[in-house]
Amino acid sequence: MDFRTQIINASAESYEKFLPHISVDTVVFGFDQGSLRILLLKMNYNKEWFLPGGYVGKNEDTDEAVKRVLHERSGVKDIFLEEFAVFGNPQRNQQSFADYPDTLWNKQRFISIGYYALVNYTHVVPQPDALSETCQWVDFKEVAALNITMDHRSMINKALQVLRERLSHKPIGYNLLPEKFTLPELQGLYETLLGKKLNRGNFYRKMKNIGILLKLDEQRKGGAHKAPDLYRFNLDVYNSILQEGLNTW
Amino acid sequence: MDFRTQIINASAESYEKFLPHISVDTVVFGFDQGSLRILLLKMNYNKEWFLPGGYVGKNEDTDEAVKRVLHERSGVKDIFLEEFAVFGNPQRNQQSFADYPDTLWNKQRFISIGYYALVNYTHVVPQPDALSETCQWVDFKEVAALNITMDHRSMINKALQVLRERLSHKPIGYNLLPEKFTLPELQGLYETLLGKKLNRGNFYRKMKNIGILLKLDEQRKGGAHKAPDLYRFNLDVYNSILQEGLNTW
DNA sequence: TATTTTTTTGTAATATTAACCCAAAGACAG
DNA sequence: CTGTCTTTGGGTTAATATTACAAAAAAATA
Numbered sequence: 001m002d003f004r005t006q007i008i009n010a011s012a013e014s015y016e017k018f019l020p021h022i023s024v025d026t027v028v029f030g031f032d033q034g035s036l037r038i039l040l041l042k043m044n045y046n047k048e049w050f051l052p053g054g055y056v057g058k059n060e061d062t063d064e065a066v067k068r069v070l071h072e073r074s075g076v077k078d079i080f081l082e083e084f085a086v087f088g089n090p091q092r093n094q095q096s097f098a099d100y101p102d103t104l105w106n107k108q109r110f111i112s113i114g115y116y117a118l119v120n121y122t123h124v125v126p127q128p129d130a131l132s133e134t135c136q137w138v139d140f141k142e143v144a145a146l147n148i149t150m151d152h153r154s155m156i157n158k159a160l161q162v163l164r165e166r167l168s169h170k171p172i173g174y175n176l177l178p179e180k181f182t183l184p185e186l187q188g189l190y191e192t193l194l195g196k197k198l199n200r201g202n203f204y205r206k207m208k209n210i211g212i213l214l215k216l217d218e219q220r221k222g223g224a225h226k227a228p229d230l231y232r233f234n235l236d237v238y239n240s241i242l243q244e245g246l247n248t249w
Numbered sequence: 250m251d252f253r254t255q256i257i258n259a260s261a262e263s264y265e266k267f268l269p270h271i272s273v274d275t276v277v278f279g280f281d282q283g284s285l286r287i288l289l290l291k292m293n294y295n296k297e298w299f300l301p302g303g304y305v306g307k308n309e310d311t312d313e314a315v316k317r318v319l320h321e322r323s324g325v326k327d328i329f330l331e332e333f334a335v336f337g338n339p340q341r342n343q344q345s346f347a348d349y350p351d352t353l354w355n356k357q358r359f360i361s362i363g364y365y366a367l368v369n370y371t372h373v374v375p376q377p378d379a380l381s382e383t384c385q386w387v388d389f390k391e392v393a394a395l396n397i398t399m400d401h402r403s404m405i406n407k408a409l410q411v412l413r414e415r416l417s418h419k420p421i422g423y424n425l426l427p428e429k430f431t432l433p434e435l436q437g438l439y440e441t442l443l444g445k446k447l448n449r450g451n452f453y454r455k456m457k458n459i460g461i462l463l464k465l466d467e468q469r470k471g472g473a474h475k476a477p478d479l480y481r482f483n484l485d486v487y488n489s490i491l492q493e494g495l496n497t498w
Numbered sequence: 499t500a501t502t503t504t505t506t507t508g509t510a511a512t513a514t515t516a517a518c519c520c521a522a523a524g525a526c527a528g
Numbered sequence: 529c530t531g532t533c534t535t536t537g538g539g540t541t542a543a544t545a546t547t548a549c550a551a552a553a554a555a556a557t558a
Contacts, residue, residue: 021268022360062337062360083335086362088311111271111311111362113335165494169414184534202518204535209516219525225533226525245414433507450509451544468552474506475552 003044004100006130011105018055023110024066025053025152026081027159028074030121031176036140036192037121038156039073041132045097048149051156052135053112066115073135074124080175084162085114085155092151116159118175140192164194169245171212174233182220182228183207210246212238252293253349255379260354267304272359273315274302274401275330276408277323279370280425285389285441286370287405288322290381294346297398300405301384302361315364322384323373328366329424333411334404336361341400365408367424389441413443418494420461423482431469431477432456459495461487 028039040049054069056062063081070079088111097107121137128135138146143156172193173186187203207213214234219227277288289298303318305311312330319328337360346356370386377384387395392405421442422435436452456462463483468476 019270019358019360022271056337056360058358059339061339062335086311086332086335088305088362090308090310109268109307111268111305113337113360165418166414168417182534199518199520200534201520201536206517221526225527225531226535228534431507448545449507450546453508455543470553472506473554474504475508475554477507 003131007045007097007100007106008104010130011103014055014105017057019058021108021110022056023053023112024056024062024069025051025087025112025114025155026066026070027051027084027114027116027156028070028124029116029118029159029163029176030124030137031189031192032121032137034188034192037137038140038143039124039126039135040138040143040146041073041128041135043149044131044133046149047133047147049138049146049152050149051152062113066117070117072129073127074119075127076119076123080118081115082166083113083115085158087112087114087151087155089151096150112155114155114159116163118172120176120178122178160193167193171210171233171238171241171246174235174238180216180218180230180232182230183213184228186231210237210241212241252380256294256346256349256355257353259379260352263304263354266306268307270357270359271305272302272361273305273311273318274300274336274361274363274404275315275319276300276333276363276365276405277319277373278365278367278408278412278425279373279386280438280441281370281386283437283441286386287389287392288373288375288384289387289392289395290322290377290384292398293380293382295398296382296396298387298395298401299398300401311362315366319366321378322376323368324376325368325372328368330364330366331415332362332364334363334407336363336400336404338400345399361404363404363408365412367421369425369427371427409442416442420459420482420487420490420495423484423487429465429467429479429481431479432462433477435480459486459490461490 030037030039039052041052042049052069052073054065054072056065057068060068062083066081067077067079070081071077090109092112093107093110097104100107124137126135126137140160143153148156167190173181173189176189177185183204184200186207187198187200190203191198212234213231216230216232218230220230221227279286279288288301290301291298301318301322303314303321305314306317309317311332315330316326316328319330320326339358341361342356342359346353349356373386375384375386389409392402397405416439422430422438425438426434432453435456436447436449439452440447461483462480465479465481467479469479470476
């Protein structure tokens, strides 16, 4: 079955199952070896890259819709999700599928709800959908060079901007790091998310003062040089700060 | 024309003009005499209070839709707006209009995009719509005692929570205060938004260090006691910080 | 009308606390 | 031993909290 037939068949089904005019798109952040990565797909149709996304079932919660879509793309359930912006320009997907009939599901005007997700890189098995030639992790630094569809580039940038702002109000790391991790690894995560270096001594002290770290009685052996201490998060404290926020002012 | 006829007539028109299943609701914040107020309407139908809101035209930007709605409710154009959350629970408006036919526009499942607006209290002339008995400013402290429809109370709380978080990354006041204002007034605004007292000396120094204030060569006469200096915002600096954000970390 | 009282503003001086930077000590591989 | 990386501690600077006080203006008093 060729791409055209596929997408026209899917169209009819989508009108049945989903709310019209509403889509969700997700910027999935992963962290591996000190670099920030996002999950992208590449369309068969026009070879453009795009974010994992989908539509909201007629009786489905929007958050659940995103979780369903991400489970299909990554094999992971229970993903940490937050809405970060809505993209409601009526022209945003106007040029898409120009050579298809106007009644095609995909040619509707879509208001897209933007989510970001934080996932453990190692748990993800990227799975392309039927209309994509690939689904893979892309280093954030390489995103600038890609041909990205519609407004998905600005979605990515906005997601990171909002994530950075929330970084000063909420703890982060539980969803991006393995269960046991070292302080240099946590610092590396913050540095890549913020895009700048932080002072080591201050970072250690700050993290310890927040009170979300539990030092384990073991160390990460095997690497060259001194073995760093392993930590895990104190989930009680972590979650309560996620709720109440760190106070500024 | 009675309420029932009215709403059924409006229904047909809404199906023509608006995107289905999508609504916008706005928490309009105003500031007067040291107290925080929000704009609320009271439904004729069931006497419940609700936020000014509406629907998105089939070829209208979501932000524009909110501006249109707020212009109708307040007479004000060029309102400062930010999206703060999406409310997508499929049950959120389930009980509404139980005694009306299922085909009624208002009985659809709606995913609502939540905005907050910051407006100059004195510029607003509240205007009820055809289905409401009143549209008025309500002191934020009195909101808790009101009978509020659907999830609009949690919308209000969430709006204030997000606004407080953004307060440490963005300047505020230009949209809520008169053009010329005093430092005690600005401090009062921050205190009511944050819900706590701030130290005078530190607040003064902090504000002056940010560099968004211009001290005028005049004072607020007429009140009792010492006449405070008048200030206005340095809009160039103000807007650039709105864009780039105040840096934490 | 002149003077005092009261209250708030604007700012300075000081103490306390937190953030920041640097470098020494500890640990481990080679 | 040596080099490199992790931790920790000390010293410094910046931010915040506390206190104090003079200046200003309306209101009260004489």
